[in-house]
Amino acid sequence: MILLALLFALQEGSQVFLTEEEALQIVFPREEKVLRREVTLDSSTHAAVENRLKRRVETTHRLFVAARDGEAVGFAMIAEEVTKTLTMTFLVGVDPKGRVIDVAVLEHKEKIGADCAKRKFLDQLRGKTVNDPLRRKKDMVHVVGATMSCDAVMRGTRKALAVVREYCLDRPQNVRAILQEEPVVQQRYVMGSLLTITAYGPKSAVNRAFEEAKRWDGILSDYKEESDLSRLNRDGKLESPELARFLGECRKVSDLSGGAFDVTVGPLVRSWGFRDGRHRVPSSAEIESALRRVGSNRVILENGRIRLAEGTLLDPGAIGKGWAVDRTVDALRKDGIASAFVDFGSTVYALGAPPGKEGWTVAVRDPFRKERTLGQLTLRHASLSTSGAYEKFFEVDGRRFCHILDPRTGRPVEGVASVSVLARTGTESDALSTAIFVAGPDLAAKAKVDSLWVSADPKAELRMTDGWRKIWRKE
Numbered sequence: 001m002i003l004l005a006l007l008f009a010l011q012e013g014s015q016v017f018l019t020e021e022e023a024l025q026i027v028f029p030r031e032e033k034v035l036r037r038e039v040t041l042d043s044s045t046h047a048a049v050e051n052r053l054k055r056r057v058e059t060t061h062r063l064f065v066a067a068r069d070g071e072a073v074g075f076a077m078i079a080e081e082v083t084k085t086l087t088m089t090f091l092v093g094v095d096p097k098g099r100v101i102d103v104a105v106l107e108h109k110e111k112i113g114a115d116c117a118k119r120k121f122l123d124q125l126r127g128k129t130v131n132d133p134l135r136r137k138k139d140m141v142h143v144v145g146a147t148m149s150c151d152a153v154m155r156g157t158r159k160a161l162a163v164v165r166e167y168c169l170d171r172p173q174n175v176r177a178i179l180q181e182e183p184v185v186q187q188r189y190v191m192g193s194l195l196t197i198t199a200y201g202p203k204s205a206v207n208r209a210f211e212e213a214k215r216w217d218g219i220l221s222d223y224k225e226e227s228d229l230s231r232l233n234r235d236g237k238l239e240s241p242e243l244a245r246f247l248g249e250c251r252k253v254s255d256l257s258g259g260a261f262d263v264t265v266g267p268l269v270r271s272w273g274f275r276d277g278r279h280r281v282p283s284s285a286e287i288e289s290a291l292r293r294v295g296s297n298r299v300i301l302e303n304g305r306i307r308l309a310e311g312t313l314l315d316p317g318a319i320g321k322g323w324a325v326d327r328t329v330d331a332l333r334k335d336g337i338a339s340a341f342v343d344f345g346s347t348v349y350a351l352g353a354p355p356g357k358e359g360w361t362v363a364v365r366d367p368f369r370k371e372r373t374l375g376q377l378t379l380r381h382a383s384l385s386t387s388g389a390y391e392k393f394f395e396v397d398g399r400r401f402c403h404i405l406d407p408r409t410g411r412p413v414e415g416v417a418s419v420s421v422l423a424r425t426g427t428e429s430d431a432l433s434t435a436i437f438v439a440g441p442d443l444a445a446k447a448k449v450d451s452l453w454v455s456a457d458p459k460a461e462l463r464m465t466d467g468w469r470k471i472w473r474k475e
Contacts, residue, residue: 023104027093031066079156092160113149130161173336205335212331241304254296260439262407266313279394287410322430350379367417385429388418
């Protein structure tokens with residue numbers, strides 16, 4: 001079959017010189033282990049590559065890393081460039097110092113010009129770096145009659161050098177992720193919930209990320225008596241620059257949502273018994289009394305010092321996990337982790353992508369059947385949060401009251417089963433999933449996020465933004 005395919009290709013003018021395996025043997029003759037990855041450049045890396053080359057470049061590339069004793073000893077990339085009207089495919093090998101090891105042509109589809117695949121021309125590329133211009137006649141002797149094909153090889157070689165330089169050599173965390181074939185997976189209880197980190201990188205980095213998450217638990221917990229937030233609730237004032245920064249973000253979301261999200265909802269949460277589990281329906285007078293103690297304007301921030309108006313109580317439940325997720329991701333990034341998935345139950349964050357993948361696959365739960373999902377998304381450098389009425393609720397006389405309260409009315413939200421929000425940060429996705437649950441799906445456009453809104457009526461149609469629809473794979 002291979003011979004027939006080769007003969008057919010030759011009849012059409014295409015010349016197949018080497019298989020991928022044969023080309024790799026030329027570039028890495030002594031290396032037994034070569035890892036293959038389909039990599040997608042993130043926006044900053046892609047921009048850096050295009051800036052080096054001063055031309056447009058694809059975002060996805062086939063990359064190879066030759067490894068010995070757990071260390072990268074060489075890189076290679078498949079390049080495909082247009083010659084005259086058709087394409088030429090070749091492999092460019094690069095050493096750890098960013099110099100061309102060798103170039104091997106796999107296929108040349110033009111009827112003429114294939115002489116550029118000969119060693120006399122290709123040998124000139126050995127030792128070249130991304131800083132070498134590779135100009136015809138000036139830096140390279142081209143093959144007469146194969147000018148366009150020679151230009152294609154030079155362009156592709158510089159492209160491979162640029163990608164290896166920006167993705168591998170200047171960002172060694174990407175190489176570490178490729179070499180690490182299996183991720184580190186660890187779980188710990190933080191903020192009363194299970195936090196799971198899946199990361200391509202050293203275990204020590206994951207441990208430090210957990211330490212950062214636990215540190216913020218010690219700041220934001222409203223159950224731990226000595227946390228910053230508990231002391232503020234108790235004393236009404238506190239100096240804590242970190243808590244002040246957190247509360248500053250809370251105010252931004254409150255302002256954006258018109259009060260649909262409010263971290264000062266504590267008096268209402270207690271009135272309905274959602275904090276201690278002693279659920280009850282408060283009287284209208286009790287609700288009105290609690291509402292008078294709710295409002296973002298009741299939190300005064302001044303140079304790291306915080307003061308609460310009398311009777312105000314903070315409840316971080318609608319944003320705390322998202323904030324902790326972001327701080328966990330910050331810690332992973334600081335340690336050079338480029339590929340990780342942080343799962344805090346209702347809020348997740350996808351850092352980069354697993355080796356060879358476009359992103360991390362995340363499922364959205366069906367709020368009516370917990371064993372099923374509504375669909376999936378593939379995330380990369382993004383957070384997804386879901387607020388649902390299906391876990392924390394109580395019933396009185398057949399009427400269900402969920403734990404998500406409207407800070408403007410003081411009553412539980414009705415008519416909504418769940419809201420999922422896709423955003424740049426865990427803080428945004430967590431807080432806005434609650435805000436949109438309260439205010440309705442139209443808030444997503446104002447907040448510039450993508451969302452999925454599910455009615456409490458199982459027969460009702462799902463409402464989703466256009467951006468969500470584009471990446472949504474329905475179950």
